Amino acid sequence: METLRVRTTAHEEMADVTAEIQGIIRARAWKNGAMLVFCPHTTGAVTINEGADPDVVRDMLVNLRGLIPRTGDYRHAEGNSDAHIKCSLVGPSVLVPVEAGRLALGTWQKIYFCEFDGPRERSLWLTWLPGE
Amino acid sequence: METLRVRTTAHEEMADVTAEIQGIIRARAWKNGAMLVFCPHTTGAVTINEGADPDVVRDMLVNLRGLIPRTGDYRHAEGNSDAHIKCSLVGPSVLVPVEAGRLALGTWQKIYFCEFDGPRERSLWLTWLPGE
Amino acid sequence: METLRVRTTAHEEMADVTAEIQGIIRARAWKNGAMLVFCPHTTGAVTINEGADPDVVRDMLVNLRGLIPRTGDYRHAEGNSDAHIKCSLVGPSVLVPVEAGRLALGTWQKIYFCEFDGPRERSLWLTWLPGE
Numbered sequence: 374m375e376t377l378r379v380r381t382t383a384h385e386e387m388a389d390v391t392a393e394i395q396g397i398i399r400a401r402a403w404k405n406g407a408m409l410v411f412c413p414h415t416t417g418a419v420t421i422n423e424g425a426d427p428d429v430v431r432d433m434l435v436n437l438r439g440l441i442p443r444t445g446d447y448r449h450a451e452g453n454s455d456a457h458i459k460c461s462l463v464g465p466s467v468l469v470p471v472e473a474g475r476l477a478l479g480t481w482q483k484i485y486f487c488e489f490d491g492p493r494e495r496s497l498w499l500t501w502l503p504g505e
Numbered sequence: 506m507e508t509l510r511v512r513t514t515a516h517e518e519m520a521d522v523t524a525e526i527q528g529i530i531r532a533r534a535w536k537n538g539a540m541l542v543f544c545p546h547t548t549g550a551v552t553i554n555e556g557a558d559p560d561v562v563r564d565m566l567v568n569l570r571g572l573i574p575r576t577g578d579y580r581h582a583e584g585n586s587d588a589h590i591k592c593s594l595v596g597p598s599v600l601v602p603v604e605a606g607r608l609a610l611g612t613w614q615k616i617y618f619c620e621f622d623g624p625r626e627r628s629l630w631l632t633w634l635p636g637e
Numbered sequence: 638m639e640t641l642r643v644r645t646t647a648h649e650e651m652a653d654v655t656a657e658i659q660g661i662i663r664a665r666a667w668k669n670g671a672m673l674v675f676c677p678h679t680t681g682a683v684t685i686n687e688g689a690d691p692d693v694v695r696d697m698l699v700n701l702r703g704l705i706p707r708t709g710d711y712r713h714a715e716g717n718s719d720a721h722i723k724c725s726l727v728g729p730s731v732l733v734p735v736e737a738g739r740l741a742l743g744t745w746q747k748i749y750f751c752e753f754d755g756p757r758e759r760s761l762w763l764t765w766l767p768g769e
Contacts, residue, residue, distance in 0.1 A: 413743025432586040479545025564718040611677025
């Protein structure tokens with residue numbers, strides 16, 4: 374298992390981690406299979422979405438906040454229940470195909486760590502699953 | 506990696522791709538492990554849900570549109586921010602167990618490609634992960 | 638494939654299944670790889686979230702119900718469309734890294750079966766994917 378550090382700089386943020394993950398795959402010479410990108414935090418998540426226009430990320434964060442606002446019918450004393458809920462809706466991991474040593478992503482896809490309760494020092498755990 | 510083509514015919518649609526995936530597993534004689542069904546698009550997604558009553562799909566698409574409407578506080582110039590957001594909420598892939606060459610699905614489960622910005626010609630990428 | 642039985646006791650519930658899954662990994666002496674925890678039902682889901690404060694689960698269930706209420710613009714005759722929709726938003730499975738025979742989870746993470754249409758007798762299917 375490899376660990377990737379991510380330092381977020383805002384309360385909510387989507388940090389593109391694609392190049393760092395590709396770099397680890399290259400360094401370890403993994404060829405064909407799938408890469409599990411797992412978030413060990415409960416107020417962050419991992420997703421794949423468009424990387425060309427930064428407004429896609431902006432629209433996602435703004436509208437998720439509209440759906441699950443920071444204040445509401447919450448009892449969790451830490452005051453970050455919205456982040457926990459977003460975490461389960463977006464999901465704790467992605468599994469990305471790898472072919473000939475390269476992340477098999479669509480033209481516009483990037484892998485994002487989603488920070489919902491930052492800024493913080495975060496980690497992602499990478500587990501390699503070999504194909505045939 | 507195998508590619509499955511999906512031609513969608515509506516702006517929003519859930520296309521049942523279960524039989525095509527099972528056909529590829531049979532053709533390749535994969536036996537025990539898991540099948541990664543990955544969507545390389547950022548305005549589509551993959552999910553598993555009921556296949557018996559078409560109203561389940563209808564209710565899902567109608568209510569997702571209610572949660573994340575087509576117009577709203579969006580800046581992304583292509584006008585399909587709703588589709589990008591749904592894509593991350595539903596998720597870019599499913600991982601389905603395969604046992605003795607058959608997709609291990611529950612009685613009512615089907616695998617769906619979710620089109621959120623169609624109609625389009627789409628692809629799904631299939632990666633085989635062997636079990637023990 | 639191993640089967641884990643879960644008996645839910647409420648209409649909506651998040652049941653912590655972490656210890657049972659860890660027990661199966663130990664019994665089978667699986668060491669390094671990833672565990673696919675798959676829900677074969679279409680009105681339940683699997684997620685990972687905080688296990689320390691039960692109010693996190695309470696806040697999640699209450700607020701998901703706010704987003705996707707039990708009654709609304711639904712045509713599915715069984716009256717549980719809300720559960721089907723939540724199922725696709727939360728997702729049908731999680732894939733958890735395993736290192737040296739232990740589930741690699743963050744400090745606060747637990748694996749939950751999410752019941753959205755209980756109480757029922759449910760199953761989870763576990764598929765072992767070996768690492769390198």
